[in-house]
């Protein structure tokens with residue numbers, strides 16, 4: 001049975017409904033992008049879903065036919081033309097070899113394409129067009145997927161990450177390939193139990209290494225060990241999409257009664273934990289003062305409202321302004337500002353930079369901060385991740401400038417660089433462990449980069465399009481009531 005041919009495709013995006021940065025084809029091409037056999041060459045052995053699918057397919061005797069894998073940094077709506085082009089690439093590689101015996105699809109689950117409803121479900125339905133009748137589709141999802149009924153209906157099985165910070169890309173890819181192999185070996189098509197909750201958990205409370213999510217994931221894993229349950233996914237959801245299917249969900253597959261019992265049990269635990277999933281935030285001035293007073297560093301100031309991993313620009317200046325105002329020493333801030341990088345390059349290493357930096361993408365993340373300081377480094381930078389987040393993948397920082405302003409080191413980048421791996425600082429000769437204060441534009445994923453060296457972390461109440469206070473976000477399509485915006489909302493199992 002080694003010649004069962006499986007279409008392999010992946011389009012991943014987490015789309016922030018409040019960002020004015022449109023996501024273009026160039027954004028997909030510049031982050032993660034490979035077509036055809038280059039997918040296998042690039043991702044075999046990497047800590048990604050594709051890496052896991054390659055291993056799992058080999059173990060199950062499946063022949064993968066790779067078409068497209070791409071992933072753009074979270075940002076605003078995906079341009080319709082870009083999405084059509086990506087589907088066209090899948091078609092280009094799939095059409096000559098169709099029909100396939102099955103498909104493995106890598107999705108995020110929170111993609112929003114201009115003018116389209118539920119684009120993730122659209123990808124699965126598109127892929128089905130190249131399969132034999134009744135051929136199974138298994139897809140992987142991010143823990144931050146806003147799972148829709150349409151997506152559940154479109155795929156035979158969905159497998160979501162069990163970790164945040166995400167570190168099980170490979171394992172979930174391998175699991176998806178293994179499930180597909182069993183379906184093709186004659187395992188009965190599993191029943192689906194889908195529970196959508198009216199719940200928007202604060203991103204900073206979603207870490208699966210801490211309560212309450214640690215115990216909820218433990219319950220999901222225990223459910224997977226029960227007879228009749230094939231797999232169980234907990235999706236925390238992504239609060240920053242402006243879509244009707246926003247929010248957390250639990251999904252279980254298997255024999256109907258067992259899957260239903262598993263989904264109801266885990267969803268009940270998640271709903272019962274809702275008050276623990278609200279963020280407690282500290283005002284920026286107080287957060288900086290506390291970090292300066294701390295006996296031991298580094299203290300991480302979590303700027304979750306400007307979370308790059310959630311589609312915010314990563315150029316918010318509220319904490320930088322406060323660090324400079326209070327004359328903090330040993331602080332490190334990374335900001336996206338292509339204009340300032342160019343200006344610093346004009347000054348050159350050893351020169352004096354004078355200008356306003358940051359807060360140029362929109363009006364939601366503070367105002368540009370006037371600074372004067374020494375230029376310590378200018379030049380292009382790329383690095384290869386070597387931590388728990390997508391180990392082995394290459395990241396382009398674009399052009400980078402390092403400034404020293406009072407006691408604060410400011411790294412300016414021309415591309416948006418998330419703090420998911422400490423290498424983005426180490427490659428510049430900056431040791432995160434040696435800092436007193438680290439500003440991170442991330443909700444929880446920064447723990448994968450700095451979690452082992454950090455002395456303390458403070459969740460700051462900054463403004464931004466990834467605010468931990470959903471009541472401040474300008475939704476137009478949100479279904480109400482929803483917790484915590486409507487604290488008295490009632491949910492009962494469907």
Ligand SMILES: [Zn+2]
Pocket residue numbers: 142143144166
């Ligand atoms: Zn995620």
